[in-house]
Amino acid sequence: MRTRRTSGHALVVWSTLLLVGIVPACDKAPRNPSAPTPTPGDTGPPPPPVPRVNGTIAFVSTRDGAPFIYVTNADGSGVTRLASGRNPAWSRDGRIAFNGPNGGIYVMNADGSGQMRLGEGGFPSWSPDGTRIVFNSLCCGVGGIFVMNADGSEPRRIVASDFVKPGDSLQMPIWSPDGRLIAFVRANYDEQWQIYVVNADGSNPRRLLNGSIPSQSEPAWSPDGRSIAFQSSFGIGVLDVDGSGWRTLASGRVFDPDWTADGRAVVYNRFTSDAGDEVSRLGSRMRIFMIADDGTEHQVVAEASAPAVTNYWDHQAVCSRAGR
Numbered sequence: 001m002r003t004r005r006t007s008g009h010a011l012v013v014w015s016t017l018l019l020v021g022i023v024p025a026c027d028k029a030p031r032n033p034s035a036p037t038p039t040p041g042d043t044g045p046p047p048p049p050v051p052r053v054n055g056t057i058a059f060v061s062t063r064d065g066a067p068f069i070y071v072t073n074a075d076g077s078g079v080t081r082l083a084s085g086r087n088p089a090w091s092r093d094g095r096i097a098f099n100g101p102n103g104g105i106y107v108m109n110a111d112g113s114g115q116m117r118l119g120e121g122g123f124p125s126w127s128p129d130g131t132r133i134v135f136n137s138l139c140c141g142v143g144g145i146f147v148m149n150a151d152g153s154e155p156r157r158i159v160a161s162d163f164v165k166p167g168d169s170l171q172m173p174i175w176s177p178d179g180r181l182i183a184f185v186r187a188n189y190d191e192q193w194q195i196y197v198v199n200a201d202g203s204n205p206r207r208l209l210n211g212s213i214p215s216q217s218e219p220a221w222s223p224d225g226r227s228i229a230f231q232s233s234f235g236i237g238v239l240d241v242d243g244s245g246w247r248t249l250a251s252g253r254v255f256d257p258d259w260t261a262d263g264r265a266v267v268y269n270r271f272t273s274d275a276g277d278e279v280s281r282l283g284s285r286m287r288i289f290m291i292a293d294d295g296t297e298h299q300v301v302a303e304a305s306a307p308a309v310t311n312y313w314d315h316q317a318v319c320s321r322a323g324r
Contacts, residue, residue, distance in 0.1 A: 055261050056110065057300065058088040058096055059288055059317040063307040069098055071110065074260070074319070076300050082112035087316060089125050089174075091150075094322045097124035097133055105135060107150070110320075118152030125174040125182075126150075127200075134158075134173045134182055145173045145184055145198070158202030159184070172218060175200070176225050181241075183208075183219040183228055195219050195230055197241070208243040220258045220266075223321070229257040229266055236268055250291050253282055258318045265292045267300060269315040277311050286313035 055074050060067050064081070069088050072079045085098040085106065100106045100117065105124045108115040121137035130150060137146045143161035148154060161168050164186060173184040182200055186207075187193045195216045198205040208228070209216060218231035227245075229238050235251040249257075254270040267290045271283025291297040301314050 055322070056320040057267065057288075057317050058082075058090065058320070059301065059314055060086050060088065061301075061304070061312060061314045062309055063304040063312040063314070065308040066101075069096070072301055074300070076302050079301065079304075080112075083108060083115060087123050088318055089123075090318055090320045090322070091126040091130045092128060092321050093130050094320065095126075095130070097126060099124070105133070105152075116152075119148065119155060121146060121155075123172045123174075127175050128177055128179040134175055136171050136173055136184070143169065145170050145182065145202070147200075158182075158200075159198055159205055163205060164188075174219055174221060176221050176241075177223055178225050183221065185217050185219065187217075193217055195228065208239060208241075209246065213237065213246065218256055222259050223261060223263040229259060231255050231257060236266065238266075250297075255286075256316050260290070260319050261321055265290050267317040267319060269313075269317065273311070279311070279313070284311040286315045288314045288317045 056071050057074055058069060058071050061070055066084065067086050069082045069085050070079055071082060082096075083098070083106075084101045087099045089097045091097070094110045095107055096110060097105060097107050099122055103120070103122070105118045105121045106115055107118060118133070121135035124133045124135045126133055132147050132149055134145065134147050137143065137155075142157065144157045145159040146155050146157050148156070159170060161170050165188070167188055167190065169187040171185045171187055173182050175182055180200055181197045183195060183197045185193055186196050192214050193216050195208045196205050197208060213232050213234070215233040216230055220229045222229070225241065227238050227240055229236060229249065231254070234248055235254050236249045236257045237246060238249050239246040249266060250268060252270065254268050257266050257268045259266055267288060269286050269288045271285060272287050273285040274283050276282060277284045288300045289297055290300050300317065304312065
């Protein structure tokens with residue numbers, strides 16, 4: 001679940017929290033009478049294998065008392081704190097764009113060095129060739145989806161906030177792997193949030209799903225560009241880029257999907273405690289998990305030792321696309 005930086009963005013967070021539904025657990029299936037009866041000491045079949053992926057994952061954690069960006073190996077080892085901020089996004093050459101503590105857009109190297117502020121805006125996402133960044137903004141006094149050069153120069157709006165009707169807020173833009181499309185969220189408090197795609201030049205914005213899927217947000221392109229994972233009140237959904245083939249990947253109060261670089265698994269975060277706290281009434285102890293196509297799941301980042309905040313959040317995990 002992505003936290004916001006301004007009062008307007010705080011409304012986005014709490015609206016998402018309020019719209020997220022509670023999915024009841026399924027009843028246990030009856031035992032198959034033809035299945036063999038376990039013998040004493042029989043531990044049953046071995047657990048399914050944990051998905052093995054390579055690469056680096058950037059994520060946000062409040063374990064040190066405030067939101068900082070960290071990196072970890074895909075197996076959860078080597079957790080390293082880089083910088084204060086939120087909403088990390090990888091370039092294919094291994095740089096990270098992110099929102100700094102003052103709400104501006106920054107870039108840095110994968111080791112945290114070379115930090116540079118580019119300008120105002122939120123939710124940066126790199127073009128595949130690393131030359132441009134798309135973001136949502138109130139840049140120049142107007143809202144919408146903007147594109148700028150990777151050094152922060154020449155920002156220009158490609159989609160205005162009110163392209164459907166006044167009151168729209170455009171959020172969470174993300175560039176497709178082939179550079180031809182940009183997915184984003186159209187938020188309007190009179191309607192369900194919905195995912196749109198637009199040509200990279202801002203032409204032909206079109207809705208992917210109708211409003212029957214509530215609270216669509218956090219779009220994430222698969223590495224092959226054929227599918228988009230997204231967050232909804234049902235859980236993490238996946239749909240084909242033409243809007244067909246909608247399916248649920250993970251149910252319940254789960255947030256912030258992103259694909260592994262090989263497209264074989266999705267990382268996301270969820271609460272591991274149902275006890276709400278001062279941050280969220282829905283739960284606490286947000287942690288990052290990975291789920292494979294066959295449904296096997298495991299926690300990616302291990303519990304922090306001696307965290308400053310007991311109910312800290314690990315969230316906003318994004319997988320490196322370096323070399324792809």
